[in-house]
Amino acid sequence: MKPVNKLLESEVFSLIREKNRSISSYQKLWSIKAPTKLVPLSHIGGIRDDILTVYVENSGIASKLKFIESSLLKELNEGIQKEIPYANPIKSLKIKLVVKNSKVMPPRSKSFPAQAKSAFENLLSSLEDSPLRHRLIKLIKHHANSD
Numbered sequence: 020m021k022p023v024n025k026l027l028e029s030e031v032f033s034l035i036r037e038k039n040r041s042i043s044s045y046q047k048l049w050s051i052k053a054p055t056k057l058v059p060l061s062h063i064g065g066i067r068d069d070i071l072t073v074y075v076e077n078s079g080i081a082s083k084l085k086f087i088e089s090s091l092l093k094e095l096n097e098g099i100q101k102e103i104p105y106a107n108p109i110k111s112l113k114i115k116l117v118v119k120n121s122k123v124m125p126p127r128s129k130s131f132p133a134q135a136k137s138a139f140e141n142l143l144s145s146l147e148d149s150p151l152r153h154r155l156i157k158l159i160k161h162h163a164n165s166d
Contacts, residue, residue: 038065044103045071052094057083069110071095074117081114088112131162 046063053061060080064072075081084091088111096108131139139159146152 041066041106044106048095048098048102049073052098053091054083054087064115066106066109069107070113071109071111072113072115074115076117076119078116081116084112084114129162136162 042063042065045066049061049063050058057075057080060077061073061075061084064074066072073084075084092109092112099106099108136159139155143152143155143159146155
C-alpha cells in the first residue's frame, strides 16, 4: 500500500489532479456560456498559453464556433473573472475536429446474383471475339470464384 500512497502524494500526480480540476472548471464554464445547442456536441480539451482547446464533433459546429468566437470569448472571459479568478483571460479558441469511430462495415460479397450471372453468360454467347468479350470472361470467372 505504501507505493500507491507514495504515487498519490507525488508531485507528478498532484500536477495531473490540478490539470484535471482546471479542465473541469473550464468545461463547467463552457457548458454555461456556450450556445445550448452546441454544448452537447463539443467539449473542452484544455488550455495552454491562454488558448482554450475545444473539441467538436463535426465541421458545421466548428464553423459556427469560429463565426461567434469573438462574442463567445468575451462571455467566457467575463465568466472566468467570476468562476475561475486565478486564471488568465482566454486569448483565442483552438477548435479541433474529433472524428468518431464509424461502424465497421462488413465487406460486400463479390459474387453476382444468379440472375445477373446468367444474363452476362447470355451476353457472352452473343459477342464475337473482342476485348469486351475477354473482359467479360474475366469478370464472370472472378465473381464465380468468390462464391
